[in-house]
Amino acid sequence: MRINALTIAGTDPSGGAGIQADLKAFSALEAYGASVMTALVAQNTRGVQSVYRIEPSFVSAQLSSVLDDVRIDTAKIGMLAESDIVHTVADALERYDIPFVVLDTVMVAKSGDPLLAPEAVEAIRRRLLPIVSLITPNLPEAAALLECAQAASEREMLEQGEALLAMGCKAVLMKGGHLSESESPDWLITPQGSQRFTAPRVATRHTHGTGCTLSAALAALRPRCDDWPQAVEAAKAYLQGALVAADSLEVGGGIGPVHHFYRWW
Numbered sequence: 001m002r003i004n005a006l007t008i009a010g011t012d013p014s015g016g017a018g019i020q021a022d023l024k025a026f027s028a029l030e031a032y033g034a035s036v037m038t039a040l041v042a043q044n045t046r047g048v049q050s051v052y053r054i055e056p057s058f059v060s061a062q063l064s065s066v067l068d069d070v071r072i073d074t075a076k077i078g079m080l081a082e083s084d085i086v087h088t089v090a091d092a093l094e095r096y097d098i099p100f101v102v103l104d105t106v107m108v109a110k111s112g113d114p115l116l117a118p119e120a121v122e123a124i125r126r127r128l129l130p131i132v133s134l135i136t137p138n139l140p141e142a143a144a145l146l147e148c149a150q151a152a153s154e155r156e157m158l159e160q161g162e163a164l165l166a167m168g169c170k171a172v173l174m175k176g177g178h179l180s181e182s183e184s185p186d187w188l189i190t191p192q193g194s195q196r197f198t199a200p201r202v203a204t205r206h207t208h209g210t211g212c213t214l215s216a217a218l219a220a221l222r223p224r225c226d227d228w229p230q231a232v233e234a235a236k237a238y239l240q241g242a243l244v245a246a247d248s249l250e251v252g253g254g255i256g257p258v259h260h261f262y263r264w265w
């Protein structure tokens with residue numbers, strides 16, 4: 001079966017994050033990629049220089065163009081920039097039936113630059129959490145969604161994942177990369193139970209776009225998997241390979257991208 005995957009996200013003209021990363025991950029994982037832009041981001045491996053938000057009515061026009069014509073089997077949502085865009089995307093998700101929707105709860109770029117207006121967190125909580133299939137918060141994002149302190153241990157990670165489930169999420173992948181441990185454990189929390197996933201930290205500084213890549217990989221892989229645990233296992237293995245090969249790329253002078261096509265070249 002052919003998989004058509006859609007990303008709804010911001011851009012990275014340097015090619016390592018956002019829509020560009022998502023389309024590379026979709027392609028590497030044998031899904032056809034479609035994309036709807038929420039913001040044009042002037043950024044590179046050194047940081048974000050400027051953000052140009054797309055008019056919500058034009059985000060809506062793009063969504064209709066794709067969804068009125070192309071069968072979308074799975075989707076990933078990344079940077080949403082502001083609450084009006086959150087509402088626009090939620091309206092489209094309610095109108096069209098997409099079997100799997102992964103929401104990467106993007107708030108701040110690795111450089112520290114904001115990618116979401118603070119007041120939009122409430123719109124995400126109210127409109128998107130109840131209708132998407134999986135959310136993939138890191139620890140600061142989970143804390144912002146819950147309005148609580150950032151988890152400092154795996155036990156607190158698990159508790160916060162369960163609190164997000166209680167808020168109406170169908171499944172939560174809590175990413176433990178911000179824990180100060182040599183492993184970076186992730187916890188998948190679903191109504192069926194909780195599962196721990198670990199991977200050794202990869203010794204590279206080139207981690208630009210890892211969050212985007214993981215959520216895109218989850219969306220691309222889920223239709224061919226039986227359940228989320230299987231998709232998380234496969235997506236993490238793909239990202240691990242892309243991180244291990246990141247140093248072989250020659251992109252920019254800052255935090256470089258991961259190598260999406262490490263299986264080929």
Ligand code: PXL
Pocket residue numbers: 009010011012017018019041043078079106108109110115209210211212
């Ligand atoms: O990974 C967060 C993220 C999402 N979307 C865009 C980004 C980034 C991080 O750099 O640039 C467009």
